Amino acid sequence: MAMKDYSDEFKADAVALYESTPGATYKSIAADLGINRATLREWVLRDRERRGVTAVAAKPAAQPREAASSADPDERIRQLEARVAELEASERKLATERDILRKAAKYFRRDELVISRFQFVDDHRNTYEMKRLCQVLGVNRSSYYKWLAGAEARATRQREDRILAEEIREVHGESGGAYGSPRVTAELREKGRRVNEKRVARIMRTFSITGIRLRRRVRTTAPDPAASPVSDLFQRDFTATEPGRKYMGDITYLPLAGGEFLYLATVLYCFSRKxxxxxxxxxxxxxxVADALQMAASARGSLDGAVFHSDHGAQYGSRAFAGLCDQLGVTRSIGAVGTSANNAACESFHASLKRETLQGTRDYGDAGTCRRTVFAWLTRYNTRRRHSANGHLSPNEYEHRHHTAKLTLAA
Known part of the structure; x- marks a missing residue:
């Protein structure tokens, strides 16, 4: 069922998604969001009017090609010969670029020490034209020559780094492999070596010398000891044979640049995984979590009589959240303490979200980019992403087919 009353936040995110997507059309973005094309267009125009931005002028139509070719056969032949020469030159250029990139591939393999692009240019300067090499690899020629001029000083630093790395390995080994850069630096200074911690840390990273360090874990589940006990009504059964009965929710962190975070609370509909x-x-x-549940109530029309399942997070066990559930007619269910399996479906959903939006990167960048990226994925998840639990139908399509089948049986 489509959401009839859209929040201001939803509208703002929809407009931001449209404005920030290169080559976007109202039709494509509206399809991802599951809304009407005219509705999205109205939101965008209203936002532009508010900001005093005039509509972007339509691209001028391409000039029509000359309808009639030259009547002179010799002139026509000359034109064709010029065109053939142009295509051959373009083909030679592309062949050269392909050859450069093919040979450059080994310089940028992830499982090997990454060699500088400047080094590749230097190794192949006698094989290819310098200008072409730099263009294909995205290298500034003046920067390359500056790099080349510093080769001797760089070699000296590398020799000194190798010597220091051996000293670091010795200290690291004496500690049983437990020391990180701060303690290694202190030990070296104790032995009379004048060195700063940043250099030690850099060399340890370069030569893969690591201390014992527990991985930082962002904790999003903190139980409230004062909360009233709530039973686990799901018992790890996240399926639903009837619509409108079972919902589940959780919180996950969204990493930003600089070690900061945003937090995402979601409410999933067990029947269609929407x-x-x-x-x-x-x-x-x-x-x-209250805002997420209120959005769910608005989207579904009502949550009266439904069961909402969560983990033991303090937010879900608070009096304020319990009061909201009572107001909406929702029965709470909280999984047993001790394992993430008691809320596994939500954990899996959040893992998929971050895997498919981060795509191997460490963070989303700034907060605005993070919001737009996650908003786009969530809406596309409902409207287009196929889900194995739905027989590889999107949540919206699964609900639509169930509703159509129900009407057919009633008729």
Whole structure:
């Protein structure tokens, strides 16, 4: 069922998604969001009017090609010969570029030490034209010559780094492999070596010398000891044979550049695995999960009589959230403490979101980019992403077919 009353946040995110997507059309973005094309267009125009931005002028139509070719056969032949020469030159250029990139591939393999692009240019300067090499690899020629001029000083630093690396390995080995850069630096200084910690840390990274360090874990589940006990009504059964009965939710962190985070709370509809409510904020207060549940109530029309399942997070166990559930007619269910399997479906959903949006990167960059990226994925997840639990139908299509089948049986 489509959401009839869209929040201001949803509208703003939809407009931001359209404006920030190169080559976007109202039709394509509206299809991803599951809304009407005219509705999206109205939001965009209204936002532009508010910001005083005039509509972008349509691209001028391409000039029509000359309708009639030259009547002179000799002139026509000359034109064709010129065109053939142009295509041959273009083909030679592309062949050269392909050859350069093929040979450059080994310089940038992830499983080997990455060699500088400047080094590749230097190794092949006698094989290819310098200008072409730099163009294909995206290298500034003046920067390359500057790099070349510093070769001797760079070689000296590398020799000194190798010597220091051996000293670091000795200290690291004496510690049983436990020391990181701060303690290694202190030990070297104790032995009379004048060195700063940043250099030690850099060399340890370069030569893969690591201390014992527990991986930082962002904790999003913190139980509230004062909360009233709530039963686990799901018992790890996240399926639903009837619509409108079972929902589940969780919080996950969204990493930003600089070590900061945003937090995402979601509400999933067990029957179709559709994400019916979500909220993004820079905090994990109760309002985060409350906003997500209220969005779900608005999207579904009502949650009266439904069961909502979550983990033991303090937000879900708070009095404010319990009051909201009572107001909406929702029965709470909380999984047993001790394992993430008690909320496995939500954990899997959040893992898929971050895997497919981060695509191997460490963070989303700034907060605005993070919000747009996650918003686009969530809406596309509902409208287009095929889900194995739905027989590889999108959540919206699964609900639509169920509703159509129900009407057919009733008739």
């Amino acid at each position: 994400v019916v409510g979500w909220s993004i904020a820079n905090h994990m207060r109760t309002s985060l």
